[in-house]
Amino acid sequence: MKSVVSLKGACLKFGQRTLWEDLDLDIRPGEFFAVLGPNGSGKTSFLKVLLGLQKLHSGEAALGGRPVERGSSLIGYIPQQKSFAPDTPMRARDLVALGVDGHRWGIRLSSARTSRQVDQLLELVGASDYANVPVGQLSGGEQQRLRVAQALATDPQVLLCDEPLLSLDLHHQQAVSALISKQSREHNSAVVFVTHEINPIIEYVDRVLYLAGGRFRVGAPDEVMTTEVLSDLYGSHVEVIRANGRIVVVGLPDATTHHHHAEADTMAGEVA
Numbered sequence: 001m002k003s004v005v006s007l008k009g010a011c012l013k014f015g016q017r018t019l020w021e022d023l024d025l026d027i028r029p030g031e032f033f034a035v036l037g038p039n040g041s042g043k044t045s046f047l048k049v050l051l052g053l054q055k056l057h058s059g060e061a062a063l064g065g066r067p068v069e070r071g072s073s074l075i076g077y078i079p080q081q082k083s084f085a086p087d088t089p090m091r092a093r094d095l096v097a098l099g100v101d102g103h104r105w106g107i108r109l110s111s112a113r114t115s116r117q118v119d120q121l122l123e124l125v126g127a128s129d130y131a132n133v134p135v136g137q138l139s140g141g142e143q144q145r146l147r148v149a150q151a152l153a154t155d156p157q158v159l160l161c162d163e164p165l166l167s168l169d170l171h172h173q174q175a176v177s178a179l180i181s182k183q184s185r186e187h188n189s190a191v192v193f194v195t196h197e198i199n200p201i202i203e204y205v206d207r208v209l210y211l212a213g214g215r216f217r218v219g220a221p222d223e224v225m226t227t228e229v230l231s232d233l234y235g236s237h238v239e240v241i242r243a244n245g246r247i248v249v250v251g252l253p254d255a256t257t258h259h260h261h262a263e264a265d266t267m268a269g270e271v272a
Protein backbone atom coordinates (compact mmCIF):
# COMPACT_ATOMS: atom_id res chain seq x y z
CA MET A 1 0.00 0.00 0.00
CA LYS A 2 1.18 3.52 -0.75
CA SER A 3 2.57 5.46 2.15
CA VAL A 4 0.85 8.60 3.36
CA VAL A 5 3.87 9.93 5.28
CA SER A 6 7.29 9.56 3.76
CA LEU A 7 10.73 10.67 4.90
CA LYS A 8 13.82 10.12 2.80
CA GLY A 9 17.31 10.65 4.13
CA ALA A 10 15.84 13.04 6.68
CA CYS A 11 18.20 14.86 8.99
CA LEU A 12 17.32 17.40 11.66
CA LYS A 13 20.02 19.39 13.43
CA PHE A 14 20.09 22.43 15.64
CA GLY A 15 23.57 23.93 15.59
CA GLN A 16 26.03 21.14 16.36
CA ARG A 17 23.32 18.94 17.71
CA THR A 18 21.91 16.21 15.51
CA LEU A 19 18.47 14.95 16.53
CA TRP A 20 18.40 12.32 13.82
CA GLU A 21 19.92 11.65 10.44
CA ASP A 22 19.49 9.16 7.60
CA LEU A 23 15.91 8.63 8.55
CA ASP A 24 13.99 6.77 5.85
CA LEU A 25 10.43 6.08 6.80
CA ASP A 26 7.11 5.24 5.18
CA ILE A 27 3.93 5.31 7.21
CA ARG A 28 0.92 3.56 5.70
CA PRO A 29 -2.72 4.65 5.79
CA GLY A 30 -4.31 3.10 8.86
CA GLU A 31 -1.01 2.56 10.62
CA PHE A 32 -0.69 3.45 14.30
CA PHE A 33 2.83 4.79 14.60
CA ALA A 34 4.27 5.77 17.98
CA VAL A 35 7.20 8.15 18.47
CA LEU A 36 9.03 7.55 21.73
CA GLY A 37 12.14 8.86 23.42
CA PRO A 38 13.42 10.86 26.37
CA ASN A 39 12.96 14.61 26.87
CA GLY A 40 14.62 16.63 24.17
CA SER A 41 15.16 13.70 21.80
CA GLY A 42 13.19 15.39 19.04
CA LYS A 43 9.70 13.92 19.18
CA THR A 44 7.86 17.24 18.91
CA SER A 45 10.33 18.40 16.27
CA PHE A 46 9.47 15.27 14.28
CA LEU A 47 5.81 16.32 14.29
CA LYS A 48 6.76 19.89 13.38
CA VAL A 49 8.53 18.59 10.30
CA LEU A 50 5.33 16.83 9.22
CA LEU A 51 3.31 19.96 9.99
CA GLY A 52 5.60 21.96 7.73
CA LEU A 53 6.67 24.10 10.70
CA GLN A 54 10.24 22.83 10.90
CA LYS A 55 12.54 22.53 7.91
CA LEU A 56 14.77 19.50 7.64
CA HIS A 57 18.50 20.10 7.60
CA SER A 58 18.61 17.71 4.66
CA GLY A 59 16.46 15.06 3.05
CA GLU A 60 12.79 15.09 2.12
CA ALA A 61 9.48 14.88 3.90
CA ALA A 62 6.22 14.23 2.07
CA LEU A 63 2.56 13.85 2.98
CA GLY A 64 0.17 12.17 0.58
CA GLY A 65 2.91 12.10 -2.05
CA ARG A 66 3.59 15.85 -1.94
CA PRO A 67 6.23 17.80 -0.06
CA VAL A 68 5.01 18.76 3.41
CA GLU A 69 3.40 22.17 3.67
CA ARG A 70 1.86 24.28 6.39
CA GLY A 71 -1.85 23.98 6.84
CA SER A 72 -2.24 20.73 4.90
CA SER A 73 -5.86 19.62 4.81
CA LEU A 74 -4.70 16.00 5.13
CA ILE A 75 -3.70 16.57 8.73
CA GLY A 76 -5.55 16.52 12.01
CA TYR A 77 -3.41 17.74 14.87
CA ILE A 78 -3.76 17.30 18.60
CA PRO A 79 -1.23 19.73 20.09
CA GLN A 80 0.61 19.31 23.37
CA GLN A 81 -1.57 20.50 26.18
CA LYS A 82 -1.74 24.24 26.73
CA SER A 83 -4.50 25.65 28.84
CA PHE A 84 -6.95 28.22 27.57
CA ALA A 85 -7.06 31.48 29.50
CA PRO A 86 -9.95 31.44 32.01
CA ASP A 87 -11.76 34.24 30.17
CA THR A 88 -11.50 32.73 26.65
CA PRO A 89 -14.81 33.71 25.06
CA MET A 90 -15.57 30.30 23.59
CA ARG A 91 -17.72 27.42 24.70
CA ALA A 92 -16.62 23.81 24.39
CA ARG A 93 -18.88 23.26 21.41
CA ASP A 94 -17.53 26.38 19.64
CA LEU A 95 -14.03 24.94 19.81
CA VAL A 96 -15.15 21.67 18.23
CA ALA A 97 -17.20 23.55 15.62
CA LEU A 98 -14.02 25.33 14.54
CA GLY A 99 -12.63 21.94 13.61
CA VAL A 100 -15.76 21.11 11.62
CA ASP A 101 -16.09 24.22 9.48
CA GLY A 102 -13.71 26.83 10.82
CA HIS A 103 -11.19 26.63 8.04
CA ARG A 104 -13.29 25.75 5.01
CA TRP A 105 -13.56 28.05 2.08
CA GLY A 106 -16.55 28.15 -0.20
CA ILE A 107 -19.47 25.97 0.76
CA ARG A 108 -19.93 25.87 4.51
CA LEU A 109 -22.02 23.19 6.06
CA SER A 110 -25.45 24.32 7.07
CA SER A 111 -25.45 25.29 10.70
CA ALA A 112 -27.92 22.55 11.62
CA ARG A 113 -25.62 19.99 10.06
CA THR A 114 -22.57 21.48 11.74
CA SER A 115 -24.40 21.44 15.01
CA ARG A 116 -25.31 17.75 14.62
CA GLN A 117 -21.76 16.86 13.77
CA VAL A 118 -20.45 18.83 16.75
CA ASP A 119 -22.89 16.98 19.02
CA GLN A 120 -21.64 13.65 17.70
CA LEU A 121 -18.02 14.60 18.20
CA LEU A 122 -18.70 15.87 21.71
CA GLU A 123 -20.38 12.61 22.54
CA LEU A 124 -17.55 10.61 21.02
CA VAL A 125 -15.06 12.12 23.46
CA GLY A 126 -17.47 12.14 26.39
CA ALA A 127 -17.77 15.93 26.47
CA SER A 128 -21.52 16.38 25.95
CA ASP A 129 -22.05 17.31 29.58
CA TYR A 130 -19.90 20.39 29.30
CA ALA A 131 -20.72 21.38 25.72
CA ASN A 132 -21.86 24.87 26.74
CA VAL A 133 -19.23 25.63 29.36
CA PRO A 134 -16.58 28.24 28.44
CA VAL A 135 -13.35 26.35 27.60
CA GLY A 136 -11.25 28.36 30.05
CA GLN A 137 -13.32 27.01 32.94
CA LEU A 138 -12.68 23.37 32.07
CA SER A 139 -9.98 21.15 33.56
CA GLY A 140 -6.89 20.32 31.51
CA GLY A 141 -8.21 16.84 30.76
CA GLU A 142 -11.61 18.14 29.70
CA GLN A 143 -9.97 20.65 27.36
CA GLN A 144 -7.81 17.91 25.92
CA ARG A 145 -10.82 15.80 25.00
CA LEU A 146 -12.17 18.76 23.05
CA ARG A 147 -8.93 19.02 21.12
CA VAL A 148 -9.26 15.38 20.19
CA ALA A 149 -12.80 16.00 18.95
CA GLN A 150 -11.62 19.02 16.99
CA ALA A 151 -8.80 17.05 15.35
CA LEU A 152 -11.16 14.23 14.36
CA ALA A 153 -13.69 16.65 12.88
CA THR A 154 -12.14 16.76 9.42
CA ASP A 155 -11.67 13.00 9.18
CA PRO A 156 -7.95 13.50 8.55
CA GLN A 157 -5.76 11.13 6.57
CA VAL A 158 -2.95 11.73 9.02
CA LEU A 159 -3.61 12.33 12.68
CA LEU A 160 -0.65 13.90 14.45
CA CYS A 161 -0.86 13.62 18.22
CA ASP A 162 1.62 15.33 20.56
CA GLU A 163 1.34 13.67 23.97
CA PRO A 164 -2.46 13.68 23.79
CA LEU A 165 -2.87 11.69 27.00
CA LEU A 166 -1.06 14.12 29.27
CA SER A 167 -3.29 15.30 32.10
CA LEU A 168 -5.96 12.72 31.38
CA ASP A 169 -6.98 10.32 34.12
CA LEU A 170 -6.63 6.61 33.44
CA HIS A 171 -10.19 6.19 32.30
CA HIS A 172 -9.94 8.99 29.77
CA GLN A 173 -6.46 7.91 28.68
CA GLN A 174 -8.01 4.61 27.70
CA ALA A 175 -11.03 6.25 26.11
CA VAL A 176 -8.99 8.71 24.06
CA SER A 177 -6.47 6.04 22.95
CA ALA A 178 -9.32 3.77 21.89
CA LEU A 179 -10.94 6.64 20.01
CA ILE A 180 -7.78 7.48 18.10
CA SER A 181 -7.25 3.82 17.26
CA LYS A 182 -10.86 3.55 16.08
CA GLN A 183 -10.33 6.53 13.79
CA SER A 184 -7.28 4.87 12.36
CA ARG A 185 -9.02 1.52 11.78
CA GLU A 186 -12.35 2.74 10.52
CA HIS A 187 -11.19 5.69 8.45
CA ASN A 188 -7.80 4.32 7.49
CA SER A 189 -6.10 7.37 9.01
CA ALA A 190 -2.42 7.08 9.77
CA VAL A 191 -1.75 8.01 13.39
CA VAL A 192 1.58 9.49 14.50
CA PHE A 193 1.43 9.45 18.26
CA VAL A 194 4.18 11.13 20.29
CA THR A 195 4.39 9.84 23.83
CA HIS A 196 6.73 9.23 26.76
CA GLU A 197 4.78 6.21 27.77
CA ILE A 198 3.92 3.34 25.47
CA ASN A 199 1.78 1.32 27.87
CA PRO A 200 -1.52 3.20 27.47
CA ILE A 201 -1.37 2.58 23.71
CA ILE A 202 0.57 -0.67 23.56
CA GLU A 203 -2.35 -2.71 22.26
CA TYR A 204 -2.80 -0.38 19.28
CA VAL A 205 0.74 0.37 18.18
CA ASP A 206 1.93 -1.15 14.90
CA ARG A 207 5.39 0.38 14.84
CA VAL A 208 7.59 2.53 17.00
CA LEU A 209 10.16 5.19 16.17
CA TYR A 210 12.41 5.37 19.22
CA LEU A 211 14.64 8.46 19.34
CA ALA A 212 17.55 8.74 21.76
CA GLY A 213 21.06 10.10 21.79
CA GLY A 214 20.82 11.48 18.24
CA ARG A 215 19.98 8.02 16.93
CA PHE A 216 16.82 6.05 16.31
CA ARG A 217 15.30 2.64 15.75
CA VAL A 218 12.11 1.83 13.88
CA GLY A 219 10.17 -1.40 14.12
CA ALA A 220 7.37 -3.29 15.80
CA PRO A 221 7.24 -2.74 19.58
CA ASP A 222 8.60 -6.26 20.13
CA GLU A 223 11.61 -5.51 17.96
CA VAL A 224 12.43 -2.09 19.40
CA MET A 225 11.42 -2.31 23.04
CA THR A 226 14.11 -4.77 24.03
CA THR A 227 16.99 -4.64 26.49
CA GLU A 228 19.46 -4.98 23.65
CA VAL A 229 18.07 -2.26 21.37
CA LEU A 230 17.42 0.33 24.07
CA SER A 231 20.80 -0.31 25.76
CA ASP A 232 22.41 0.30 22.40
CA LEU A 233 20.43 3.50 21.78
CA TYR A 234 21.10 4.92 25.23
CA GLY A 235 24.72 3.79 25.24
CA SER A 236 24.31 2.27 28.69
CA HIS A 237 22.65 -0.80 30.06
CA VAL A 238 18.90 -0.57 30.53
CA GLU A 239 16.63 -3.46 31.23
CA VAL A 240 13.30 -3.91 29.47
CA ILE A 241 10.86 -5.97 31.49
CA ARG A 242 7.49 -7.19 30.29
CA ALA A 243 4.81 -7.89 32.82
CA ASN A 244 1.07 -8.32 32.31
CA GLY A 245 1.27 -6.92 28.81
CA ARG A 246 3.10 -3.81 30.02
CA ILE A 247 6.62 -2.71 29.25
CA VAL A 248 8.81 -1.31 31.99
CA VAL A 249 12.21 0.17 31.22
CA VAL A 250 14.50 0.09 34.22
CA GLY A 251 17.78 1.94 34.67
CA LEU A 252 17.35 4.72 32.16
CA PRO A 253 20.14 7.26 32.16
CA ASP A 254 19.14 10.77 33.20
CA ALA A 255 16.75 11.93 30.55
CA THR A 256 19.03 13.35 27.92
CA THR A 257 19.82 12.94 24.29
CA HIS A 258 23.54 13.42 24.84
CA HIS A 259 25.54 10.28 25.40
CA HIS A 260 28.32 12.21 27.07
CA HIS A 261 25.82 13.35 29.70
CA ALA A 262 24.72 9.82 30.46
CA GLU A 263 26.40 9.84 33.81
CA ALA A 264 26.39 7.17 36.43
CA ASP A 265 23.12 8.55 37.81
CA THR A 266 20.41 6.12 37.02
CA MET A 267 16.84 5.94 37.91
CA ALA A 268 14.44 3.10 37.80
CA GLY A 269 11.51 4.22 35.85
CA GLU A 270 8.76 3.43 33.55
CA VAL A 271 9.38 5.37 30.45
CA ALA A 272 9.24 4.81 26.79
Ligand SMILES: Nc1ncnc2c1ncn2[C@@H]1O[C@H](COP(=O)(O)OP(=O)(O)OP(=O)(O)O)[C@@H](O)[C@H]1O
Pocket residue numbers: 014019037038039040041042043044045046
Ligand atom coordinates in the same frame (compact mmCIF):
# COMPACT_ATOMS: atom_id res chain seq x y z
N1 LIG B 1 13.95 25.89 16.76
C1 LIG B 1 14.87 25.33 17.55
N2 LIG B 1 16.10 25.83 17.65
C2 LIG B 1 17.05 25.25 18.42
N3 LIG B 1 16.84 24.13 19.15
C3 LIG B 1 15.62 23.58 19.09
C4 LIG B 1 14.58 24.13 18.29
N4 LIG B 1 13.49 23.34 18.43
C5 LIG B 1 13.83 22.36 19.27
N5 LIG B 1 15.11 22.49 19.67
C6 LIG B 1 15.85 21.59 20.55
O1 LIG B 1 15.76 20.29 20.01
C7 LIG B 1 15.62 19.34 21.05
C8 LIG B 1 14.41 18.48 20.78
O2 LIG B 1 13.23 19.21 21.09
P1 LIG B 1 11.80 18.53 21.02
O3 LIG B 1 10.83 19.50 21.57
O4 LIG B 1 11.59 18.02 19.65
O5 LIG B 1 12.01 17.30 22.01
P2 LIG B 1 10.96 16.27 22.59
O6 LIG B 1 11.52 14.92 22.36
O7 LIG B 1 9.61 16.56 22.05
O8 LIG B 1 11.04 16.62 24.12
P3 LIG B 1 9.97 16.52 25.31
O9 LIG B 1 9.79 15.08 25.57
O10 LIG B 1 10.70 17.20 26.42
O11 LIG B 1 8.73 17.24 24.86
C9 LIG B 1 15.52 20.12 22.35
O12 LIG B 1 16.76 20.07 22.99
C10 LIG B 1 15.18 21.51 21.90
O13 LIG B 1 15.72 22.47 22.77
